[in-house]
Amino acid sequence: MPELPEVATIISSLKPLLVGRRITGTEVFLAKMVKSPSPEDFIREVTGRVITGIERKGKFLLFLLDQSHLIVVHLRMTGRLICCSLETPRDKYLHVVFYLDDGNELRFQDMRQFGTINFMPLGDRQSFAPLQALGPDALDPALTRDALKKRFNGRRGHIKSVLLDQAVVCGLGNIYANEVLWKARIHPERSVDTLTNNEVARLYKCIKEILNEAVEHRGTTLRDYVDSHGVPGDFQKMLSVHGREGELCPVCGHKIEKLKCGGRSAYVCPCCQK
């Protein structure tokens, strides 16, 4: 579900509600959502700790706890983090709840049960494989145009698959990869090693522009995504090609086509994207 802009929006909406709060109790209703440690150990370790900060790496949420510990959450397709009062009716997809010292609670909900939660000492962050495997965050200022070009070096796959590979650059998912490639006028099936310097420069610029614009619009809600107050995003109305098969390209007026690329839907303007 959420890609970089949605995760960034969730975090910015959670921070004022969570930072400084102590977790006074924890309940796990669906054990498999907590990957490590065991649900019993998770409940014991997490309860009593204070949330001192929330960070993002790609699509991962990192909840910093006092005494140098960390909760790592990935929402995958349909995961939600909702902060609300105890009285708010509970969703049938509620799997984990954290009770807070201000009377509110943080809920982890996930219809498709693909999301993941891990707890670990801060020192294990570097060795935690899912985080270790990530390339630089797409909005990290350290990711310069040259750095992006270097990330592409030695690869020959379709550019769309490369953009979705979180080990190359993290944060882009299917929606924004489609939008970025359209804006950069690059066909998703172009092999990454055939891109000219000019095209990489366009790609770089469009990644930053699209993601920043989507953050400003508080993310894209096509179906499931909402922020931590339950409020949907706004960027879906800004989408140029994603989900718009048969509609007209906003730039040239040709019909947008849908094709399969790496098993995922790719939406392209056959006129603009070469």
Added chain:
DNA sequence: CAGGTAGCCTGTTAGC
């Protein structure tokens, strides 16, 4: 290494 597929789940939608 690249690229395809199945699998993890449930719900919605397109098509017959």
Added chain:
DNA sequence: TGCTAACAGGCTACCT
């Protein structure tokens, strides 16, 4: 209307 198949924003394991 009712049923079924395909599909949905992610990621991994496994195969060719």
